[in-house]
Amino acid sequence: MQIEAIDFYYLSMPQVLDIGDGSQDALLVRVQAGEYVGWGECEAAPLVSIASLVCPMSHSACKPVQASVLGQELNDITDIDRIDNLVRENSMDLLQTDHTLSGIDMAMWDLMGKKLNTPVYQLLGYKKSYPKTPYASVLFGDTPQETLEKARRVRADGYKAAKFGWGPFGRGTVAEDEDQLHAAREGLDRDGILLVDVGTVWGDDVDRASQRLNAFQETRVTWVEEPFASGALDSYRTLASMSGDIKMAGGEGCHNYYMAQHMIDYAGLGFVQIDAGRIGGISVSKRVADYAHAKGVTYVNHTFTTHLALSASIQPYAGLEDDTICEYPVEPKSLALDMTQTHIERDDNGQIHLPEAPGLGIVPDLEALKKYLVEVELKINNQVIYQTPTLPATA
Amino acid sequence: MQIEAIDFYYLSMPQVLDIGDGSQDALLVRVQAGEYVGWGECEAAPLVSIASLVCPMSHSACKPVQASVLGQELNDITDIDRIDNLVRENSMDLLQTDHTLSGIDMAMWDLMGKKLNTPVYQLLGYKKSYPKTPYASVLFGDTPQETLEKARRVRADGYKAAKFGWGPFGRGTVAEDEDQLHAAREGLDRDGILLVDVGTVWGDDVDRASQRLNAFQETRVTWVEEPFASGALDSYRTLASMSGDIKMAGGEGCHNYYMAQHMIDYAGLGFVQIDAGRIGGISVSKRVADYAHAKGVTYVNHTFTTHLALSASIQPYAGLEDDTICEYPVEPKSLALDMTQTHIERDDNGQIHLPEAPGLGIVPDLEALKKYLVEVELKINNQVIYQTPTLPATA
Numbered sequence: 001m002q003i004e005a006i007d008f009y010y011l012s013m014p015q016v017l018d019i020g021d022g023s024q025d026a027l028l029v030r031v032q033a034g035e036y037v038g039w040g041e042c043e044a045a046p047l048v049s050i051a052s053l054v055c056p057m058s059h060s061a062c063k064p065v066q067a068s069v070l071g072q073e074l075n076d077i078t079d080i081d082r083i084d085n086l087v088r089e090n091s092m093d094l095l096q097t098d099h100t101l102s103g104i105d106m107a108m109w110d111l112m113g114k115k116l117n118t119p120v121y122q123l124l125g126y127k128k129s130y131p132k133t134p135y136a137s138v139l140f141g142d143t144p145q146e147t148l149e150k151a152r153r154v155r156a157d158g159y160k161a162a163k164f165g166w167g168p169f170g171r172g173t174v175a176e177d178e179d180q181l182h183a184a185r186e187g188l189d190r191d192g193i194l195l196v197d198v199g200t201v202w203g204d205d206v207d208r209a210s211q212r213l214n215a216f217q218e219t220r221v222t223w224v225e226e227p228f229a230s231g232a233l234d235s236y237r238t239l240a241s242m243s244g245d246i247k248m249a250g251g252e253g254c255h256n257y258y259m260a261q262h263m264i265d266y267a268g269l270g271f272v273q274i275d276a277g278r279i280g281g282i283s284v285s286k287r288v289a290d291y292a293h294a295k296g297v298t299y300v301n302h303t304f305t306t307h308l309a310l311s312a313s314i315q316p317y318a319g320l321e322d323d324t325i326c327e328y329p330v331e332p333k334s335l336a337l338d339m340t341q342t343h344i345e346r347d348d349n350g351q352i353h354l355p356e357a358p359g360l361g362i363v364p365d366l367e368a369l370k371k372y373l374v375e376v377e378l379k380i381n382n383q384v385i386y387q388t389p390t391l392p393a394t395a
Numbered sequence: 396m397q398i399e400a401i402d403f404y405y406l407s408m409p410q411v412l413d414i415g416d417g418s419q420d421a422l423l424v425r426v427q428a429g430e431y432v433g434w435g436e437c438e439a440a441p442l443v444s445i446a447s448l449v450c451p452m453s454h455s456a457c458k459p460v461q462a463s464v465l466g467q468e469l470n471d472i473t474d475i476d477r478i479d480n481l482v483r484e485n486s487m488d489l490l491q492t493d494h495t496l497s498g499i500d501m502a503m504w505d506l507m508g509k510k511l512n513t514p515v516y517q518l519l520g521y522k523k524s525y526p527k528t529p530y531a532s533v534l535f536g537d538t539p540q541e542t543l544e545k546a547r548r549v550r551a552d553g554y555k556a557a558k559f560g561w562g563p564f565g566r567g568t569v570a571e572d573e574d575q576l577h578a579a580r581e582g583l584d585r586d587g588i589l590l591v592d593v594g595t596v597w598g599d600d601v602d603r604a605s606q607r608l609n610a611f612q613e614t615r616v617t618w619v620e621e622p623f624a625s626g627a628l629d630s631y632r633t634l635a636s637m638s639g640d641i642k643m644a645g646g647e648g649c650h651n652y653y654m655a656q657h658m659i660d661y662a663g664l665g666f667v668q669i670d671a672g673r674i675g676g677i678s679v680s681k682r683v684a685d686y687a688h689a690k691g692v693t694y695v696n697h698t699f700t701t702h703l704a705l706s707a708s709i710q711p712y713a714g715l716e717d718d719t720i721c722e723y724p725v726e727p728k729s730l731a732l733d734m735t736q737t738h739i740e741r742d743d744n745g746q747i748h749l750p751e752a753p754g755l756g757i758v759p760d761l762e763a764l765k766k767y768l769v770e771v772e773l774k775i776n777n778q779v780i781y782q783t784p785t786l787p788a789t790a
Contacts, residue, residue, distance in 0.1 A: 016451065016452050018455050019454065020455045021455075022454050022457075024453065025451075025453050044457045045447065045450055046450075048443060048446045048447045048450050051442050051445070051446035052440065055440055056407070056442065057411050057413065058411065058417065058440050059414065059419055059439070060413050060415045060416075062439045088624075089595075089596075093438065094439060095440075095491045095493065095650055096447075098490065166455070229653065230653075231653030231654060231657070233657065258626030258627055266661070278488075278490070374775060375774075376775060377772075377773075378442070378771075378773055379770075379772040379773075380442070381769060381770050
């Protein structure tokens, strides 16, 4: 069968706030081939990914993404890899491509899973999907007191692990950061797993990072995530060599396999965090999971959005029994929860399981989405080249 | 003074062909602050960069590029770095950002050069701009005969060096590629400098590359450019270790400083090729030139478009006396030549010199551009967020 349609739906909260919360908008992707439909999601900047789907060609290696997908044969899972490679080749000089491809790749896996009546993780070669231990991914409070209260809430809500990130952390004084860290530790109790996300604010400045090492150690932080820009491999490696038991985590900024490989090979990471909505989808994520596993680096999903994205981001390492930690958004905006008919909920042990259902096992709630739909129109020389498609009647 | 306007103009040939020729469209950037105007250019996919300039915010680290530029103080060249860093921080999760920033950064340097009545290379800290030896950058012919004729023409036209790339090369049999290489060598005569651009078609497959090593050696190729995807560091390094006198060249795919640094540190490059229209502009390119120089790797510009882009791409290594080779587009489409009032022409020795004029020293020809202007309109929920601005009366 051939890929007959790729539809991109831009969804947004009525108001998008200037905070580090990636659940405020979404780009939902629908791929249709024959009688089958698959769904995926691209991370961030929906309008830009829409433009990259439909823009005019600049030259042979800078084509719109849809040029390499529409009309392609999709009969077998090997076709997904073939189509992904075509996209990367034909849109090599279009920087946005990897983010755009990500949602399409997810949708193709979802579609093939439905066709073959098999969960994606099995199509990827895993026999079994192991439960994951979700950590609550939350923003630092504006004050240590707020952070303390957030940590207590997370703990009371049954999470064994929590990651605090963004907000004021890393931007002020060392003392202020120490107060934030101690507040988070206090709120999580002695045995809670505390993870910290610095959100790259230190650029590549090892000194600023190392001034906080004492506090990271005192508060028994399991990982320090993105102390530096994704790609500042030397800074990561230097800090890793000084940090003892505290591991470096990073990788969400990687938008292709090679960048992740470099983080694993040269940055001294303990954890590699992959966003399937950025790196090119499930296919590339699985390659990274295999490589990380071979190199003794723990794979973790990066997900701050919907449960469709969550399912897609866990499939690539579902079968890695020892890689248990899993990012789980606990404070998403209503859009992110409303977007799907079902959700990946924690069980009585506080763990989560991928749906044992065909494809990604998470289906959009099209009725609920209507109110979030953003109408987009792109015109070139008075010709409409993209207009928000109508949501279909059924998912 | 404050940055009061950023205008993006999408220009295109009436017909864009499916060939590896990047001169078929352009995104011209105008930045205005106080009474000064600067011009720059972003590489490839103009519509996508326009979208990234004006798109709605997704979250605090995914803002439209203009949010970090409009209204900023631009009084000193250090402001350029500050603004660039703001853009990278505020648009970190918007993949297209680095390409978009590139043209803005160039325009800011051009503007400051005009304000300070100084060529950009001097603002970058070079005392002198050394002449460069341009190589003719042409596409392989569809047949060896065509390649032979192209090489003869280039030679007759006075070029001492030529780079052949794209077209059928690397996609067919080893024998076909050997024929192409021998044709190019024959056409350039014994003493012509022959460079080859493989355009990443071998992915990361060292075997396919190494099967051509004999022919590269027989035809005395100076560099093999992009045998692999940008980022396939291991494959580059492996081939470099097998290739004797033939050097690896690559780097045009780098869209930030770190990626270029990794190519220099880990890919065994002899030449690092930087596209100032992709990597974030002149500022990042200069950082790479400094690093390459310190590491004994030769810096080369990557330019396949206009003479405005050419000037911007040479400024970062203008003062490196020994880094003489320079990419020079010899078969650009009329758009690329019409775009500027003046051009960087070869002197009697076949060398080129940067204009000894304020800023980039190359001014757009706004009258000539009118016929190439593409009308773009972007609408979100029926509100126009971008419309092609009117070309000003004077550049």
